Amino acid sequence: MKRVFNFNAGPAILPVPVLEEISRGSLEIAGSGMSVLEVSHRGAEYEAIHFDAQKRVLRAMNLSETDYSVLFLGGGASLQFAMLPMNFLQGGSADYIHTGEWSAKAMKEAKFFGKVNVTGTSEAQKFACLPSNVKPSGAADAKYAHITTNNTIEGTQWFALPETGGLPLVADMSSDCLGVERDFSKFSMIYAGAQKNLGPAGVTLVVIKKSFLAQAKEDVPAILSYKTHEKAQSLYNTPPAFGVFALNSVLKWVEDQGGVSAVAKRNKRKAETVYSALDEFPGVYDLAVTERAHRSVMNLTWRLKNADRDKEFLAGAEKLEMFGLKGHRAVGGFRASIYNAFPEEGCARLAQYITDFAKR
Numbered sequence: 001m002k003r004v005f006n007f008n009a010g011p012a013i014l015p016v017p018v019l020e021e022i023s024r025g026s027l028e029i030a031g032s033g034m035s036v037l038e039v040s041h042r043g044a045e046y047e048a049i050h051f052d053a054q055k056r057v058l059r060a061m062n063l064s065e066t067d068y069s070v071l072f073l074g075g076g077a078s079l080q081f082a083m084l085p086m087n088f089l090q091g092g093s094a095d096y097i098h099t100g101e102w103s104a105k106a107m108k109e110a111k112f113f114g115k116v117n118v119t120g121t122s123e124a125q126k127f128a129c130l131p132s133n134v135k136p137s138g139a140a141d142a143k144y145a146h147i148t149t150n151n152t153i154e155g156t157q158w159f160a161l162p163e164t165g166g167l168p169l170v171a172d173m174s175s176d177c178l179g180v181e182r183d184f185s186k187f188s189m190i191y192a193g194a195q196k197n198l199g200p201a202g203v204t205l206v207v208i209k210k211s212f213l214a215q216a217k218e219d220v221p222a223i224l225s226y227k228t229h230e231k232a233q234s235l236y237n238t239p240p241a242f243g244v245f246a247l248n249s250v251l252k253w254v255e256d257q258g259g260v261s262a263v264a265k266r267n268k269r270k271a272e273t274v275y276s277a278l279d280e281f282p283g284v285y286d287l288a289v290t291e292r293a294h295r296s297v298m299n300l301t302w303r304l305k306n307a308d309r310d311k312e313f314l315a316g317a318e319k320l321e322m323f324g325l326k327g328h329r330a331v332g333g334f335r336a337s338i339y340n341a342f343p344e345e346g347c348a349r350l351a352q353y354i355t356d357f358a359k360r
């Protein structure tokens with residue numbers, strides 16, 4: 001099997017042992033004579049995977065079953081942009097920190113259901129850093145505070161969490177879930193499309209604190225209600241079964257690596273390897289993120305000072321089997337997405353290429 005260095009932002013690289021396990025499962029699971037794609041979601045074979053995956057998510061986040069529930073939903077993180085305010089707002093308000101394209105989309109959807117208090121934004125800096133002056137609204141009707149922990153497009157990431165003024169904290173963790181060490185108990189809800197750090201497209205992870213869920217509205221269509229899904233242990237309707245199978249496999253792989261802390265340490269090293277090569281040639285490369293402390297360890301963004309050579313840079317990388325380095329169309333330049341499954345050798349190769357290109 002040929003493997004290249006895959007820097008795609010999502011869907012993205014998965015660990016080979018995961019690809020092997022899901023390939024085997026695509027043929028047969030648990031000696032059942034059936035593929036994971038063929039078994040009933042109400043049968044013992046699938047239920048074992050489903051409940052196993054829920055337990056592993058909580059274990060990875062160091063959260064307890066007593067306090068938190070795990071849901072596997074469809075619709076991507078984008079559905080969560082709407083489902084969250086639909087369940088918790090309906091007339092009230094929520095605090096949002098605006099840090100880029102994805103938070104803009106989250107706020108746009110929230111406005112259908114209530115008021116959005118923008119409590120911090122780096123829009124004036126074109127999102128090249130995180131806002132330094134986050135100030136909770138203090139609004140009496142505010143139900144939660146929302147952040148995007150990692151800004152996939154711009155390449156910024158929250159390490160220290162912002163102040164919420166006591167509001168339940170909800171995070172879009174699509175692009176750094178289980179990629180950095182966090183105190184997950186600080187969050188009342190976490191959501192993430194799986195297709196970056198967690199598995200394939202098609203399954204969205206939602207981890208919700210039970211005390212927060214208790215505040216959710218009842219007058220919401222059943223399929224869009226967190227309460228429906230939680231009551232049914234995320235088996236209200238047919239779950240994205242194959243995605244959950246793959247997610248469970250990714251979670252096992254994370255455990256085999258030594259857990260989130262080991263993976264996070266490696267991610268930090270990987271990012272430093274690439275950033276230090278870029279930093280060495282300020283005459284050639286512009287780092288897109290202006291504050292060092294805000295640089296993402298998951299999505300690294302930069303531009304060539306001489307954009308006329310963009311095509312040459314990409315073509316040279318592809319010759320060395322490094323693919324997916326083109327920046328998001330909204331910001332241009334380059335982006336290296338180096339999620340959990342991305343190997344250190346790939347970062348070393350990219351750093352060497354960055355150095356060689358600059359010298360040329």
Ligand code: PMP
Nearest residue numbers: 076077078102152172174175193
């Ligand atoms: N939030 C963030 C931070 C993302 O990176 C993405 C996808 N790139 C989304 C939300 C949207 O996710 P989905 O495509 O799963 O709806």
